[in-house]
Amino acid sequence: MSIQPRDNHFKVDRDNKAKLSNSEFSFICQFVYQTTGIVLNESKREMVYRRFTRIVREKKLASFSKYCQLLESNPEQEKDYFINAITTNLTSFFREQHHFDYLIQTELPNLLQTKKxxxxxxxxxxxxxxxxxxGEEPYSIAMTLHSIFKNELSEWDAKILATDIDSNVLNKGKSGIYDQKRVEDIPQHFLEEYFYQGKAHNLNNVKVTSNLQRLITFKRLNLLNEWPMKGPFDIIFCRNVIIYFDKVTQQDLFARYYDLLAPGGLFILGHSENLGEFQKYFEHAGRTMFRKPV
Incomplete structure (x- = not known):
């Protein structure tokens, strides 16, 4: 008696790229662009392949084309799951340290005195x-803010808004729980003041303190859609996301960020990003940091 396979689930052969046809790749790129404004090109094909493979396996489908058909027939039902699975979420605490150095040495002390x-x-x-x-970025901001304002923070109406298109990573940020390895590069005095060490089965995890969590509101937001917040913001971090949009979308987003910045507000980009033609509306404040004129 022979044993037959129980299903016809997706299997990967050695010729990986042959499994993702040009038409399927083109469909995915177009769907991502129309849904999020993120541009995927040929250089992202391997990344798309790896993540698409995981999606198809999780859905227990027989091929990439089957999931493309599902996206086409049920876009509203599938898009959140798909975008969560396909988007990149590379981050770390105090990433691009020079931005936080500037906050500590210049921006936050100036705001503290000006608003007083x-x-x-x-x-x-x-x-x-x-x-x-x-959540590593907003918690890094919160630690920086708390370290400068210290006991005076109770006298302030201070809030940090943290947004992302991916609901899964937002839930991770809300929890405030991180693997011990994720916090190894955080200065020791910050670790001692702002994190609890896990116990028993959580021994390899740490959790941020409630005084940091109270400062931050996590909300899901697609940057292409309507922005419900009214501002104005004193500081906006827009790091390592603009590079995923085309030039027209970038300039539109810069205009919207500009409108939400307070006069004199600070706008911060990632290390590989620039304002392009929108540079003329800002004053240069430092490496990938720009100030809205007063």
Whole structure:
């Protein structure tokens, strides 16, 4: 008696790229662009292949084309799952350290003194991490803010908005729980002040303190869609996300960020990004840092 396979699930042969046809790759690129504005080109084909393979396996489908058909017939039902699976979420605590050095040495002390002179009552401070991924960036901002304002923070209406298109990474950020290896490069005094060590079966994890979590609101946001927040923001982080959009979309997003920045507000890009033609509306404040004129 022979044993037959129980299903016809997707299997990968040695000729990986032959499994993802040009028409399927083109369909995926177009779907991602129309849904998120993110541009995928031939250089991303291997990345798309790897993630698409995982999607098809999880869905227990027989081929890439089957999932393309599913996306085409049920785009609203499938798009959140698909975008979560296909988008990149590379991040770390205090990534591009020079930005946080500038906050500590210049920007936050200046804001602290400037807003103190504005009169009585709670002083308002708003910071937006617009591609927050799993939360390392907004928590790095929160640690930096807390270290400068210290006990005075209770006198402030200070909030950090953390947004991302991927609901899975937002949930990770909300939890505030990270593997011990993720926090190895955080300065020791920050680790001691802002993290709890896990115990028992959580011994290899750490959790951020509640005073940091209270500063941050995590919200799902597709940058191409309507932005419900009104601003103004004193500081906006827009790092390592603009590179995934085409030039027209980039300039449109820069205009929208500009409108939400307070006069004198700071706009921060990633190390490989620039403002292009929109540079003329900003003043240069440092490496990939730009200030909206007062």
């Amino acid at each position: 002179r504005q009169g009585n009552g709670k002083k308002r401070l708003r910071i937006w991490s617009s591609a927050s991924s799993t």
